[in-house]
Amino acid sequence: MIDAFTHRELVCVELGLALVTVLALLFIAAPYGRHARGGWGPTLPNHWGWVFMESPTLLLFVPLYFLGSHANAPGSLWLLGLWLVHYIHRTLIYPFRIRTKSKSIPLLVVTLGAGFQVLNAFVLAPQLSQFGAYGSDWLVDPRFIVGTLIFAGGFFINRDADRTLRNLRRPGETGYEIPRGRLYELVSCPNYLGEIVQWIGFGIATWSLAGAAFALYTIANVAPRALAHHRWYFETFPNYPTGRRALVPYLF
Numbered sequence: 001m002i003d004a005f006t007h008r009e010l011v012c013v014e015l016g017l018a019l020v021t022v023l024a025l026l027f028i029a030a031p032y033g034r035h036a037r038g039g040w041g042p043t044l045p046n047h048w049g050w051v052f053m054e055s056p057t058l059l060l061f062v063p064l065y066f067l068g069s070h071a072n073a074p075g076s077l078w079l080l081g082l083w084l085v086h087y088i089h090r091t092l093i094y095p096f097r098i099r100t101k102s103k104s105i106p107l108l109v110v111t112l113g114a115g116f117q118v119l120n121a122f123v124l125a126p127q128l129s130q131f132g133a134y135g136s137d138w139l140v141d142p143r144f145i146v147g148t149l150i151f152a153g154g155f156f157i158n159r160d161a162d163r164t165l166r167n168l169r170r171p172g173e174t175g176y177e178i179p180r181g182r183l184y185e186l187v188s189c190p191n192y193l194g195e196i197v198q199w200i201g202f203g204i205a206t207w208s209l210a211g212a213a214f215a216l217y218t219i220a221n222v223a224p225r226a227l228a229h230h231r232w233y234f235e236t237f238p239n240y241p242t243g244r245r246a247l248v249p250y251l252f
């Protein structure tokens with residue numbers, strides 16, 4: 001397990017990476033999905049790309065967690081459970097449910113995504129099981145309870161929004177339609193909104209700079225993509241609802 005000084009340095013690296021990421025993605029839309037284009041090198045089938053990109057969240061995160069001296073603390077185990085609920089789905093289930101036949105993702109995007117998840121595993125896993133104090137008293141702490149409820153709300157929004165997108169295509173289809181219903185009446189990308197809410201909740205539940213760094217990185221990663229999607233919808237569909245915002249209802 002890493003020492004506290006190295007851990008603090010890695011948290012700072014993640015914070016710095018959030019800044020670099022938001023600046024880069026405001027100018028260059030990550031080249032996958034509707035923003036896919038040539039010139040980004042070799043590619044992988046989309047679903048395998050997702051599996052490889054997210055695999056460190058399970059293959060590295062879990063062993064690192066169990067190296068921590070407080071790995072059996074009740075609060076730590078609960079936080080690990082929240083992590084696994086999200087990432088077992090994202091890594092092993094979501095990639096095989098999306099209707100993405102014949103589409104591919106650049107190896108570069110997969111490698112950068114996986115590389116970030118390696119860094120993040122060294123930031124969050126030791127936070128949960130080594131450097132944080134998440135004993136049984138943490139289970140009744142208001143920060144833990146509020147954070148967990150926010151996480152659950154974000155999780156529901158994200159899953160519900162991803163399901164709506166999936167249902168826009170029949171098996172084998174790869175085109176795009178205007179998504180409608182629930183939060184899609186207010187924003188173009190409720191799936192990204194849910195993702196952000198989830199990790200803000202997780203950050204609150206961990207009450208740590210490490211948790212805040214991951215929430216900030218998530219915002220840096222998906223907010224520019226929400227803007228790019230939003231612009232794309234207006235350019236692609238002349239009848240796109242004008243009242244919709246990109247990411248945050250009524251605001252942004």
Ligand code: NDP
Nearest residue numbers: 033034098099100165168175176177179191192195218221
């Ligand atoms: P997108 O919204 O771009 O796409 C999600 C899926 O829905 C894709 O299969 C896409 O197809 C399809 N889709 C999207 N819009 C439409 C439409 N209008 N009509 C028909 N099909 C559509 O999301 P991402 O692929 O970027 O992200 C997927 C998940 O991963 C999300 O839940 C997101 O929150 C999460 N994520 C998390 C990140 C983080 O930093 N934590 C970073 C990035 C994503 P196609 O691929 O063909 O466009």
